[in-house]
Amino acid sequence: MNTFYVTTPIYYVNDVPHIGHAYTTIAADVLARYHRQLGDDVFFLTGTDEHGNPAAQAARKKGITPQEYVDGMVGKFRALAERVNATNDFFIRTTDPEHRQAVQNFIQQLYDKGDIYLKSYEGLYCAACEAFYAEKDLMDGKCPDHGTAPELIKENNYFFRLSSYQERLIEHYENHPDFIYPATRFNEARSFVMQGLEDISISRATLEWGIPIPWDKSQVVYVWVDALLNYISALAYARRENLVPRFWPADYHLMAKDILKFHAVIWPALLMAAGYELPRHLFIHGYLLMGGQKMSKTRGNVLDPFTIMDKYGVDAFRFYCFREVNFGQDGVVSMDGFESRYNTELANELGNLLSRTAAMIGKYADGRVPAPPAQTREFAEGVQKLGIGVARAMSLAELTAALEKIWQFVRSLNKYIEDSAPWKMASEESRRSELDQVLYNLAEGLRICAILLNPFIPEAAAEILRRLGLRASPEDMRMEKAEWGITEPGANVAFGDPLFPKLD
Numbered sequence: 001m002n003t004f005y006v007t008t009p010i011y012y013v014n015d016v017p018h019i020g021h022a023y024t025t026i027a028a029d030v031l032a033r034y035h036r037q038l039g040d041d042v043f044f045l046t047g048t049d050e051h052g053n054p055a056a057q058a059a060r061k062k063g064i065t066p067q068e069y070v071d072g073m074v075g076k077f078r079a080l081a082e083r084v085n086a087t088n089d090f091f092i093r094t095t096d097p098e099h100r101q102a103v104q105n106f107i108q109q110l111y112d113k114g115d116i117y118l119k120s121y122e123g124l125y126c127a128a129c130e131a132f133y134a135e136k137d138l139m140d141g142k143c144p145d146h147g148t149a150p151e152l153i154k155e156n157n158y159f160f161r162l163s164s165y166q167e168r169l170i171e172h173y174e175n176h177p178d179f180i181y182p183a184t185r186f187n188e189a190r191s192f193v194m195q196g197l198e199d200i201s202i203s204r205a206t207l208e209w210g211i212p213i214p215w216d217k218s219q220v221v222y223v224w225v226d227a228l229l230n231y232i233s234a235l236a237y238a239r240r241e242n243l244v245p246r247f248w249p250a251d252y253h254l255m256a257k258d259i260l261k262f263h264a265v266i267w268p269a270l271l272m273a274a275g276y277e278l279p280r281h282l283f284i285h286g287y288l289l290m291g292g293q294k295m296s297k298t299r300g301n302v303l304d305p306f307t308i309m310d311k312y313g314v315d316a317f318r319f320y321c322f323r324e325v326n327f328g329q330d331g332v333v334s335m336d337g338f339e340s341r342y343n344t345e346l347a348n349e350l351g352n353l354l355s356r357t358a359a360m361i362g363k364y365a366d367g368r369v370p371a372p373p374a375q376t377r378e379f380a381e382g383v384q385k386l387g388i389g390v391a392r393a394m395s396l397a398e399l400t401a402a403l404e405k406i407w408q409f410v411r412s413l414n415k416y417i418e419d420s421a422p423w424k425m426a427s428e429e430s431r432r433s434e435l436d437q438v439l440y441n442l443a444e445g446l447r448i449c450a451i452l453l454n455p456f457i458p459e460a461a462a463e464i465l466r467r468l469g470l471r472a473s474p475e476d477m478r479m480e481k482a483e484w485g486i487t488e489p490g491a492n493v494a495f496g497d498p499l500f501p502k503l504d
């Protein structure tokens with residue numbers, strides 16, 4: 001059996017969960033669900049990054065301990081994952097005692113091996129990024145991501161010999177052109193490595209809120225090292241058994257470009273140092289923008305996913321995420337854009353396809369899927385091609401491309417109704433078998449749409465199968481069932497409420 005391990009970044013708890021967090025979580029969920037439909041052994045990980053300066057500062061402002069603060073915040077992120085119907089197999093918190101222990105073991109191993117050493121260091125530090133910046137990477141002396149001026153910090157820190165992994169990293173990039181998608185991000189990361197790497201500080205002396213360095217308790221582990229290790233630590237304690245041999249290396253780490261360098265340079269070097277294989281792929285998606293800027297709490301321009309889902313449902317939101325913005329590129333989201341896609345595509349194109357099909361089967365065939373006089377070669381071939389195209393796009397995590405192919409099929413079924421005009425056939429007894437053929441084709445086409453759409457809009461997909469009088473078990477949703485001609489005639493088709501009701 002194939003395994004498939006997919007992750008999201010672990011989110012900082014000091015932010016409010018917004019559409020950007022939901023986006024990556026849903027993307028990972030789409031891949032996880034798709035691979036389960038393939039019959040793979042899947043592990044899907046998400047969680048929260050709870051140590052570091054911003055959380056400690058926020059706690060201080062509220063007059064509570066950092067632990068109390070993060071305990072109070074984590075619920076919002078868990079709730080977001082649940083609300084978007086994420087089927088994560090585990091939710092890691094970096095304050096989990098097992099994770100803390102795993103981080104200490106990991107860096108002790110690197111220290112013992114000589115990959116970590118003590119050095120005095122001075123640098124420009126952005127507390128919001130938890131990262132040092134070189135002067136040249138600032139914009140007008142300010143952090144390019146947060147627009148705030150970094151502080152000059154001087155302290156004794158433990159350093160990781162990142163520079164000594166440069167050659168091996170370059171070699172890895174040379175040999176694995178599929179290490180990072182899309183290709184532009186691969187090139188960006190590779191040229192960064194080629195420019196030369198300096199050793200990095202992996203401890204902080206000025207912070208108390210973190211994981212103590214095991215051999216020097218006056219320092220804590222740099223929050224990024226702590227955070228990156230979640231991808232491996234979780235596997236060791238998520239269930240009672242050690243899942244590392246089963247699921248590592250990860251198939252996909254998903255994230256936006258803000259954290260590319262950490263994942264494309266530091267993470268692989270840490271893994272190499274400890275003797276682990278590297279993840280197979282990183283997929284770097286773009287930013288969802290509102291009014292032309294990346295959403296963030298600091299800027300206050302966030303689109304609240306909960307409001308949208310409360311009004312329109314989870315599936316509509318999931319669908320919008322990958323329809324509106326090409327996965328891998330930046331794109332603007334807005335309430336207007338959302339509503340227009342909801343009405344034209346979900347309500348009109350998919351919703352009406354189902355209601356018209358159900359209504360016609362009700363009216364012209366006593367509510368039962370009729371037996372087709374023959375199997376239609378053109379549909380069988382088209383669906384086979386569609387399946388291959390979707391599989392290819394999904395294997396590259398090209399979610400928008402996959403969804404677009406499926407949507408072309410939805411549209412072609414609507415056109416098929418218009419072109420064949422079953423209502424005319426129904427008025428001529430001599431055209432009965434033609435009519436049966438059309439009705440069968442529509443039911444069968446919709447069943448296949450439901451299977452292919454299931455990773456994206458799982459509630460609606462199951463509902464489509466039930467309306468067609470079919471079961472919607474995991475077996476019935478298997479990708480291999482997205483093949484023409486499986487539906488047995490006779491299923492009882494139900495005409496229900498609109499799948500996506502039109503709202504003002």
Ligand code: MSP
Nearest residue numbers: 009010011012020024049227228255256287288295
């Ligand atoms: N804690 C770190 C990640 C550690 S992973 C080992 C962190 N957290 S974060 O809360 O800032 O999350 C950043 C991630 O959230 C992005 O990489 C992306 O996955 C998601 N997004 C946050 N805002 C987003 C947009 N506006 N648009 C798209 N994705 C967004 O960085």
